[in-house]
Amino acid sequence: MNRFNLNLAAATAALILFVLPSTSSAEAEYEAVPDEAQIERDTIEAAENALDEAESLATSISFAFDYLTTFMSEAHPPDFLTHAELKATTDRLDGVRSILVVSEDGAIRHDAFSFPAPNINVGERQYFQQAMTSNGLILGARVIGRTSGVPFVPISTYKPALNGVLTAIVDPRKLRDSLDWCRDVSASCGGAIVNTSGDIVTASPARAPIHDEVRQILQAKPERRGTFIYERPNFRMLVAFRKSERFPITVWASQTLTSDGMLATQ
Numbered sequence: 001m002n003r004f005n006l007n008l009a010a011a012t013a014a015l016i017l018f019v020l021p022s023t024s025s026a027e028a029e030y031e032a033v034p035d036e037a038q039i040e041r042d043t044i045e046a047a048e049n050a051l052d053e054a055e056s057l058a059t060s061i062s063f064a065f066d067y068l069t070t071f072m073s074e075a076h077p078p079d080f081l082t083h084a085e086l087k088a089t090t091d092r093l094d095g096v097r098s099i100l101v102v103s104e105d106g107a108i109r110h111d112a113f114s115f116p117a118p119n120i121n122v123g124e125r126q127y128f129q130q131a132m133t134s135n136g137l138i139l140g141a142r143v144i145g146r147t148s149g150v151p152f153v154p155i156s157t158y159k160p161a162l163n164g165v166l167t168a169i170v171d172p173r174k175l176r177d178s179l180d181w182c183r184d185v186s187a188s189c190g191g192a193i194v195n196t197s198g199d200i201v202t203a204s205p206a207r208a209p210i211h212d213e214v215r216q217i218l219q220a221k222p223e224r225r226g227t228f229i230y231e232r233p234n235f236r237m238l239v240a241f242r243k244s245e246r247f248p249i250t251v252w253a254s255q256t257l258t259s260d261g262m263l264a265t266q
């Protein structure tokens with residue numbers, strides 16, 4: 001009888017061990033994280049993907065601006081046809097809410113979103129001033145729309161044939177989505193896009209002070225690509241960056257190397 005009880009107890013214990021993993025093994029599985037080499041590979045890939053997304057959007061907008069410039073400067077269409085073409089072009093650009101044609105004095109001449117164009121002067125806006133004094137496409141820092149009250153990223157260029165500036169009003173989420181690159185895993189990550197003037201175009205997490213600190217480090221780096229470790233007391237973060245060869249922007253992705261990733265947003 002005693003032998004039977006012992007066998008029964010042993011069988012029961014074996015069944016419990018088979019069905020329920022031990023606390024220590026479960027904890028070990030939960031705490032397992034990729035090594036730093038894997039984190040570096042993932043972060044580099046994220047930076048490359050974010051740059052590809054930004055360059056793809058900028059290229060589409062640049063082609064659209066060239067087309068619109070030819071259309072307006074050669075066809076000299078009436079205002080209502082110009083508005084219709086601006087609207088149709090905007091609808092073909094994913095993430096673009098509107099396209100503005102701005103005179104050299106800052107007055108909005110045409111707006112794809114509304115007809116007639118609103119009586120607004122954007123001459124003091126930084127994105128307009130940068131476009132007037134620079135060559136090529138300028139990705140400006142995020143601003144708040146005067147009439148909509150909604151944030152947007154301005155992508156602009158000066159067109160001599162129009163004696164004015166073309167500006168695409170871009171939804172910040174279009175550029176930020178690729179920076180939220182590890183949202184589905186238990187990691188703290190992010191990134192940002194910065195222009196050559198040092199302005200942060202968009203970032204994830206938004207408005208985190210750490211982005212400004214990383215930006216200052218990158219401005220001092222002559223390399224066009226690379227990785228480095230950003231450190232604070234009790235905090236380490238790997239940063240992978242890529243400087244575009246086609247547009248005046250730098251993109252970086254980051255992932256924490258410490259358990260308390262929340263420090264990255266403080």
